[in-house]
Amino acid sequence: MSTYVIGDIQGCYKEFKELLKQINFNKKKDTLWLAGDLVNRGPKSYDVIKYIMDLDSSAITVLGNHDFFLMASYYKLDPWPYKNNNFEDILSSKDADQIINWLRNQKLIHLDSELGYILSHAGIYPEWSLNETISLAAQIENALKGKKCKSFIKTLWSNEPNKWERNLSKKEKLIFATNVFTRMRYLNKNLFLDFDEKTNPENLENSSLVPWYDFNNNIYENYKVIIGHWSTLGYRNKGNFISIDTGCSWGNKLTSIKILKNKKVKKIEIKC
């Protein structure tokens, strides 16, 4: 009865299976949380996603930006970019409809109040309360499940608005929140989202930017946030967050954590 979290798999099926073997993952007893970006870049997106679908309720997935790329590509939505994607194995398969339908039913955040964790692909916005965070994730999840999913995803390819305001329209709020949950790394000091900088904070030359997790939020009194998405950050377990994207698709590592008691975790990783 253990809970494990695995970072961005990105089509690296061989490494994913090897890591599951390493941690002795048992689908009948254990739970696996996946930090999103299941697909793209690596060679076997189809195999990764079908394997996770077969785990049924023993796997919990939050969506990442590459998972949104896949949905947008399936629906052929302009102006989403289609070049350089590597999930044709999914799009050309007879299961494509079923896979997209499964993605549409995954989450933006997973919250476990007993263990005290929130899983999000990219992070949580500093100005949001817990209720606001939960509500925004639920609204995006409902829009993906709903009949207007295609037109909803079409609206998401936008870097605007880049600042949270209470008086944004519902549409603007959901664009902003999807960017926070799936793409965020840095904010400027006035809490505007930055969409370009990907570097590790230790090597950051642009002093106007701050990693999202360096801003305080009352949420951290009760929850630690687990993220993937930021491969240049690599594995970090600091006060309010744990990052576990260690760049498997770039030939680095695939990382898992086992959730232990009292907010402790055990890291298990393999070379890719």
Ligand SMILES: [Mn+2]
């Ligand atoms: Mn990502």
